[in-house]
Every structure is written in structure tokens, then in C-alpha cells.
Amino acid sequence: MGCLWVRCIPCITDCVMAEIEKLGQKYRVALRIAKDPRFERFERLPCTQKGTYADDCLVQRVTQHKCYIVATVDRDLKRRIRKIPGVPIMYISNHRYNIERMPDDYGAPRF
Numbered sequence: 001m002g003c004l005w006v007r008c009i010p011c012i013t014d015c016v017m018a019e020i021e022k023l024g025q026k027y028r029v030a031l032r033i034a035k036d037p038r039f040e041r042f043e044r045l046p047c048t049q050k051g052t053y054a055d056d057c058l059v060q061r062v063t064q065h066k067c068y069i070v071a072t073v074d075r076d077l078k079r080r081i082r083k084i085p086g087v088p089i090m091y092i093s094n095h096r097y098n099i100e101r102m103p104d105d106y107g108a109p110r111f
């Protein structure tokens with residue numbers, strides 16, 4: 001809400017969950033937030049191909065369905081997403097959420 005000025009549904013894919021699980025202790029807070037049913041914040045997106053590298057899965061997903069904003073601070077993933085037209089990127093810098101390539105760059109109405 002604070003960043004986009006609109007209600008949106010954060011989603012997390014099976015492969016990203018698996019990746020966080022593999023990362024272990026250091027990321028246990030992220031895992032707990034993503035898993036906690038009380039938050040009801042994350043919609044789980046099932047992955048069809050098991051064992052796919054998460055970045056590949058996300059790139060494939062947003063290439064096929066242009067309805068997502070990708071939230072990442074991973075430099076390599078950002079670089080790959082930038083090559084796909086019409087897919088904004090959400091990231092955190094200076095403790096704030098930011099959006100790169102907002103849709104008004106693509107002719108959506110301004111407010």
C-alpha cells in the first residue's frame with residue numbers, strides 16, 4: 001500500500017520458498033513471515049517443473065504473464081527482468097520500497 005498506493009497480493013513461488021529453506025538460519029525470519037498463515041499476506045504460486053532454478057522460474061513466469069511486479073534486490077535477477085518489457089521491479093533501498101519502471105512509462109494514466 002505504502003509503495004504502490006493500491007492493494008496488491010504479494011505472491012511467493014514454491015521454488016523461492018525452497019530456496020529460502022535451503023539458505024537456513026540466516027533467513028529464518030523471512031521464512032517465518034512467508035509461512036505464517038496468520039499474516040495471510042502471501043499467496044503461494046505452485047511451480048510446475050520441480051527443481052528449476054528460482055530465477056529461471058520467475059523470468060519464465062513474468063515473460064508469459066505480464067501481470068506481475070518482481071520484488072528482488074538480487075542484482076543478476078534485476079538485470080534479467082529489465083530485459084523483459086512491461087515488468088516493473090520492486091526493491092528496497094535506504095529502508096524504503098521503490099519501484100523501477102512503473103507502468104506510466106507504458107502509457108497508463110497518471111494520478
Ligand SMILES: [Zn+2]
Pocket residue numbers: 013014015016046047048052054057058
Ligand atoms: Zn518455481
